[in-house]
Amino acid sequence: MQAAPERIVQAHAPSTSVVESVAEAEPSATASALTVTAAPTSAAPSVPAEKPVTPKAEARLYGSRTRGQWIKLIVLLAAGAVAAAAILVLAARGVTTLPGVPEFLARYPGAYDLPDATEPGFPWWAQWTHFLNIFLMVLIIRSGYQVRTEQKPPAFWTPKRGGKKISINLWLHQSLDILWLVNGLIFVVLLFASGRWMRIVPTSWEAFPNALSALLQYMTLDWPVETGWVNYNSLQQLMYFLVVFIAAPLAAITGVRMSEFWPKDAKRLNKIYPVEVARAIHFPTMLFFVLFILIHVFLVFATGALRNLNHMFGGTDAVNWVGFWLFAAAIAITAAGWYAARPLILAPIAKLFGQVSTR
Numbered sequence: 001m002q003a004a005p006e007r008i009v010q011a012h013a014p015s016t017s018v019v020e021s022v023a024e025a026e027p028s029a030t031a032s033a034l035t036v037t038a039a040p041t042s043a044a045p046s047v048p049a050e051k052p053v054t055p056k057a058e059a060r061l062y063g064s065r066t067r068g069q070w071i072k073l074i075v076l077l078a079a080g081a082v083a084a085a086a087i088l089v090l091a092a093r094g095v096t097t098l099p100g101v102p103e104f105l106a107r108y109p110g111a112y113d114l115p116d117a118t119e120p121g122f123p124w125w126a127q128w129t130h131f132l133n134i135f136l137m138v139l140i141i142r143s144g145y146q147v148r149t150e151q152k153p154p155a156f157w158t159p160k161r162g163g164k165k166i167s168i169n170l171w172l173h174q175s176l177d178i179l180w181l182v183n184g185l186i187f188v189v190l191l192f193a194s195g196r197w198m199r200i201v202p203t204s205w206e207a208f209p210n211a212l213s214a215l216l217q218y219m220t221l222d223w224p225v226e227t228g229w230v231n232y233n234s235l236q237q238l239m240y241f242l243v244v245f246i247a248a249p250l251a252a253i254t255g256v257r258m259s260e261f262w263p264k265d266a267k268r269l270n271k272i273y274p275v276e277v278a279r280a281i282h283f284p285t286m287l288f289f290v291l292f293i294l295i296h297v298f299l300v301f302a303t304g305a306l307r308n309l310n311h312m313f314g315g316t317d318a319v320n321w322v323g324f325w326l327f328a329a330a331i332a333i334t335a336a337g338w339y340a341a342r343p344l345i346l347a348p349i350a351k352l353f354g355q356v357s358t359r
């Protein structure tokens with residue numbers, strides 16, 4: 001019988017500085033590698049104790065599967081997605097030939113006219129808040145996911161004023177949330193002060209049939225005319241409204257409910273709004289954000305990438321590479337943030353606001 005491999009967990013000697021011990025606690029390639037030894041079991045008496053056994057190379061597991069199994073699964077899923085998309089496109093094209101549908105599409109072309117007061121274009125504050133939103137949102141999703149999945153946090157943080165000790169990832173999540181809320185508030189205040197709110201808040205019931213029309217046009221791959229500089233199509237408008245005015249506040253009120261900011265002794269309030277409800281909504285809200293971002297970025301690139309990127313990253317309606325390079329810089333900064341969000345770098349920052357410990 002083949003002896004079973006077992007994990008050797010490396011023990012760390014206690015170190016003097018918090019930052020050093022946090023650095024040590026960081027999972028490194030060597031610490032996480034599997035060390036395979038022969039486990040002495042009574043079921044394998046034929047193996048002499050002094051002679052180490054070299055078992056056949058075990059396939060390395062990434063999560064629950066080997067690399068080969070992951071590749072197979074991804075190829076299968078991708079093929080399934082392409083087939084499903086093809087069926088949807090054909091079905092949508094079929095729908096457009098049904099009686100009444102061409103008339104519906106002519107009556108509702110996908111967008112309705114905005115009130116004259118709305119200025120076209122993308123002011124600097126819309127570009128900056130959108131960029132900061134990307135940067136913060138990526139790190140918020142990542143740290144939220146870490147909070148959900150971590151079993152042994154690499155470090156902990158306790159507020160200066162005293163209070164509950166939380167994992168450093170949750171500290172990062174909540175600190176980024178505060179910045180994200182401030183950024184969002186600045187965006188919304190300027191949105192209303194500038195009159196630009198009409199672009200992302202529906203002002204007519206016509207938004208709904210137009211959104212349906214735009215959806216049908218996207219699905220037939222005969223895409224609605226792009227006029228993002230002046231006006232979004234109604235589907236874009238409804239989605240942006242949903243993100244800014246429904247999903248973001250929902251993430252905030254459910255997040256705050258689970259956090260230390262929420263009053264614990266408010267008995268009646270806590271009975272009406274139990275923490276389990278907040279937890280049950282918070283995670284699906286993240287899934288909504290992730291789905292929105294995937295579709296949003298796909299459409300930005302599929303419907304005139306250079307022009308769209310110039311809108312939101314360059315502030316012009318031109319078709320050139322300026323917006324693209326600004327977008328690339330935004331992604332590079334976000335990637336640097338992702339790299340920097342590790343205990344070794346976070347611990348000294350977290351220490352400014354409280355105590356950091358490894359247990």
Ligand code: HEM
Binds near residue numbers: 137300
């Ligand atoms: C790589 C990431 C992203 C890219 C390249 C991108 C790109 C863009 C572009 C080009 C527009 C203008 C669309 C047009 O002119 O038709 C836009 C608008 C918008 N995006 Fe993004 N986006 C990204 C991430 C996000 C994220 C993470 C969110 C929020 C969760 C978001 C929310 C919005 C909203 C609300 C608008 C409308 C804003 C307004 O007009 O004031 N975007 N985005």
Ligand code: HEM
Binds near residue numbers: 145181251256
């Ligand atoms: C003001 C905004 C937010 C606050 C105050 C907040 C707060 C929190 C808190 C306190 C937790 C820990 C819950 C626990 O102890 O189990 C948490 C978890 C989490 N957060 Fe947030 N959050 C906010 C926004 C967001 C956003 C915008 C996203 C993603 C788009 C997000 C994604 C997550 C995820 C995925 C988890 C793990 C949930 C789980 O374990 O089921 N959060 N958040």
